[in-house]
Amino acid sequence: MFDFNYYTPTKVVFGKNTEAKVADLIKEFGGTKILIHYGGGSVVRSGLLKRVTDTLDEAGISFVTLGGAVPNPHLGLVYEGIELCKKENVDFLLAVGGGSAIDSAKAIGYGVANEGDVWDFYDYKRQAAGCLPLGVILTIAATGSEMSDSSVITKEEGLVKRGYSSDFSRARFAIMNPELTMTLPDYQTACGCTDIMMHTMERYFTNGGNMEITDALAEGLLRTVKKNAVILRDDPKNYDARAEVMWAGSLAHNGLTGCGNDGGDWMTHKLEHELGGLYDVAHGAGLAAIWGSWARYVMNDCLPRFKKFAVNVMDVADKGTDEEIALKGIEAMEDFYRSINMPTNLRELGVDPTEEELIEMAHKCAVGVGGEMGSAKVLNEEAMLSIYRASI
Ligand code: NZQ
Ligand code: ZN
Secondary structure, three states: OOOOOOOOOOEEEEOOOHHHHHHHHHHHOOOOEEEEEEOOOHHHHOOHHHHHHHHHHHHOOEEEEEOOOOOOOEHHHHHHHHHHHHHHOOOEEEEEEOHHHHHHHHHHHHHHHOOOOOHHHHOOOOOOOOOOOEEEEEOOOOOOOOOOOEEEEEEOOOOEEEEEEOHHHOOOEEEEOHHHHHHOOHHHHHHHHHHHHHHHHHHHOOOOOOOHHHHHHHHHHHHHHHHHHHHHHHOOOOHHHHHHHHHHHHHHHOOHHHOOOOOOOOHHHHHHHHHHHHHOOOHHHHHHHHHHHHHHHHHHHOHHHHHHHHHHOOOOOOOOOHHHHHHHHHHHHHHHHHHOOOOOOHHHHOOOOOHHHHHHHHHHHHHHOOOOEOOOOOEOHHHHHHHHHHOO
């Protein structure tokens, strides 16, 4: 095993009606002037935004609002948010929504706390020295951004989607009421479950440092989400299933399921980010569409882990060669994706890239990872292109 740091400073307030505590939490963490940042309007339609602003009004906390964070959130709105915060002397950010609103808020926070162009951080040019404090009211279980150190932003010019990670952006608090996720379209619920599982799988398919305790947590989390994703497919208002998935989403990306390993593989995410940047697909669906091709490409370089996954997570019988068992595990995972209406290739995802576009994505992906990356197998630009081609 490798040495590790485990840092999860976010105060989690979990359960029914917990959004009513938002004013107390903001006061607890010292916020006096708030930017409430949200997405395309689901929080307006559900009445959540009104409940939040009423609560702040009653508590005498002043705020400004900025909606419009789109899935695969844009840099342009981040710049707008930075200007608004500076003009209004905002000292605390409240993201109400999913990963897109949270990530956009984190980027705004970096832009306010640091001089210069905020894109520099996402472009690997320099490191942030701080971020405005952030609180979250989560409305979709998916990215784990409510406890993660990451933020993913798309620069409209060139459609470049890049992530930046630092502990400065970890939320001070995360309000998680599973009931708030009940208005989600079924597709988004399934995308969320896929993303949650993938955050743990990225840390699971590695070639170094795995610990028994971490594997047990990871496998338990994967089995739990797999089971509850199917329950939610048939019964979307099931509170307990919503709660299992919501908590799994945070644990899958707060570092817990990576303790002791070499940091994880992350190439499925990197390959998906190019799809998200170019075709604006939902992140979870993009992951499902690319994973099978990635898995088949890297499997033989990480065989013990693929076999363990097949047996312990996908219930494949421990019979036959390691390669046969590993392959059955990949097929079982793809069957699971189909069962929750997730795509298993680009066609099913609804995109039909030309050869030139595949080459462009592989090139951007390679540039984005500094040439090559991966733990299950190190991938260079040529390997990335092979995986994109196999995923059509
Ligand atoms: O924008 P609104 O109107 O709110 O609608 C959203 C959006 O259309 C809707 N939605 C969310 N909660 C809802 C709801 N609709 C009805 N009822 C609710 N309760 O769902 C759609 C998706 O929302 P979004 O925030 O985009 O989803 P998600 O949480 O999956 O975030 C995706 C973004 O996060 C990035 C992704 O790449 C993508 O840009 N990621 C962020 C990570 C992080 N910060 O740690 C890690 C991830 O791997 C990921 O890359
Ligand atoms: Zn993800």
